[in-house]
Amino acid sequence: MPQQAFAFETQITKSVHLNYLLFLPKSYGLEPGVRWPLILFLHGAGERGDNVEIVKRHGIPKVVEQREDFPFVAVSPQCPERTWWIDYVDALIRLLDTVSATHAVDPDRVYLTGLSMGGFGAWHLATECPDRFAAVAPICGGGMFMYGYPERVCALKHVPVWAFHGAKDDTVPLRESAVLVETLQACGGDVRFTVYPEAEHDSWTETYDNPELYAWFLSHTRRSRRGDAG
DSSP states (O other): OOOOOOOOOOOOOOOOOOOEEEEOOTTTTSSTTOOEEEEEEEOOGGGOSSOGGGGGGSSHHHHHHHOTTOOSEEEEEOOOTTOOGGGGHHHHHHHHHHHHHHTTEEEEEEEEEEETHHHHHHHHHHHHSTTTOSEEEEESOOOOGGGTTTGGGGGGTTSOEEEEEETTOSSSOHHHHHHHHHHHHHTTOOEEEEEETTOOSOOHHHHHTOHHHHHHHHTOOHHHHHTOOO
């Protein structure tokens, strides 16, 4: 009997659980009506699991442990074991929605960054939701061709991007970032690229310790990108 073709349609509801760290600036809440910038940080593969404390090993969660004057709300979710940030695009946006609705967050000053696996995640989440973020800083990341990279990075041509990578990185080769930067430049994107000549995979410590990164974030808002007044 020959095979027959059928159509199947159904709705599937998926429950997603993400642990996360939330940092609030020292002066948060002291001035009524003040809304704060927010950074969403995506960690690397080594911090996956169900113990959110290990997310403090690197990046923004480590920085805020050392700097009480850090001038951003910081949201640092944890990716479950044996999964990837690319699996959690909807959940990450829902997390941002929840934190923004329950805290004094300025929706025009929401920034995205991540390192290694989180760098890949930052590129991907930004291209999925380019209107959500005021600026993006992926570190030692890249994009996978099966998801349409490098071409899909052109979705960010109106979003400021500052990418970082170590020239001697043998975990995620420099070319992974470089091809996305080159493609975005060809699209007319607003993109900067910092390569650390002597850095290996850890190009994030120097990046997150640099005050210029945070000044760069704060120099961009979605409002100014749209050309709105005020």
